[in-house]
Amino acid sequence: MRHQNEGPFRMITSVIRSCRFFFFLLFSVTIFVSAGKAQTGIYGMFSAGHYSGVGVGYGTPANQSGGMTARGGTFGIYDNFMPLGPIKFGGDARFFVQNSANSSTYGNKLAGFLVGPRVAIVLPSPIHVRPYIQLEFGGVGTNNGTSTSKSTSFAYQVNGGVDFTVVPHLDIRGEYGAGQLTSIGNANHTLQEFGIGLVLRL
Numbered sequence: 001m002r003h004q005n006e007g008p009f010r011m012i013t014s015v016i017r018s019c020r021f022f023f024f025l026l027f028s029v030t031i032f033v034s035a036g037k038a039q040t041g042i043y044g045m046f047s048a049g050h051y052s053g054v055g056v057g058y059g060t061p062a063n064q065s066g067g068m069t070a071r072g073g074t075f076g077i078y079d080n081f082m083p084l085g086p087i088k089f090g091g092d093a094r095f096f097v098q099n100s101a102n103s104s105t106y107g108n109k110l111a112g113f114l115v116g117p118r119v120a121i122v123l124p125s126p127i128h129v130r131p132y133i134q135l136e137f138g139g140v141g142t143n144n145g146t147s148t149s150k151s152t153s154f155a156y157q158v159n160g161g162v163d164f165t166v167v168p169h170l171d172i173r174g175e176y177g178a179g180q181l182t183s184i185g186n187a188n189h190t191l192q193e194f195g196i197g198l199v200l201r202l
Contacts, residue, residue, distance in 0.1 A: 032100070044197050131163075157178065176195075178192045
């Protein structure tokens with residue numbers, strides 16, 4: 001009798017396992033779709049930073065204004081967690097690393113981490129353009145083009161840009177930002193950032 005019931009028992013067990021896998025798969029898809037509705041995106045950009053102010057740059061006298069430019073990459077993540085119709089409120093966090101040669105052995109170096117709120121506008125179809133603006137705070141370090149090490153300062157920056165959708169969930173981004181470093185050499189120095197890259201909307 002035991003051998004006769006073994007077949008149906010195994011069949012029921014197999015069905016239960018299949019159902020369990022199906023519900024797990026359904027749950028996972030539901031979570032993924034829900035996360036997608038939160039409109040989270042990750043991005044990477046080729047970027048260039050222009051740092052300017054009194055005493056800035058290799059060969060600039062301490063009492064004169066100068067500047068330096070460094071090129072590299074900017075990487076980050078945003079989440080539009082509070083959508084109100086076509087207007088999406090959220091937050092952004094990013095870091096950037098930029099390093100270019102100058103006429104010295106030190107090079108021009110910039111690096112920083114910024115985080116803050118953002119607002120984006122989703123235009124009605126068929127216009128696949130998403131303009132945004134964000135205000136970010138954090139820390140930025142620079143070697144001023146004159147040192148092997150970096151001095152770090154509190155920084156703030158306003159960034160604005162546009163995401164152009166090329167295929168579903170993938171955008172091309174163009175961005176410009178400007179702000180200040182507040183505590184290097186007892187003076188405020190200006191930092192401008194230019195970027196172009198890709199955004200993957202999850």
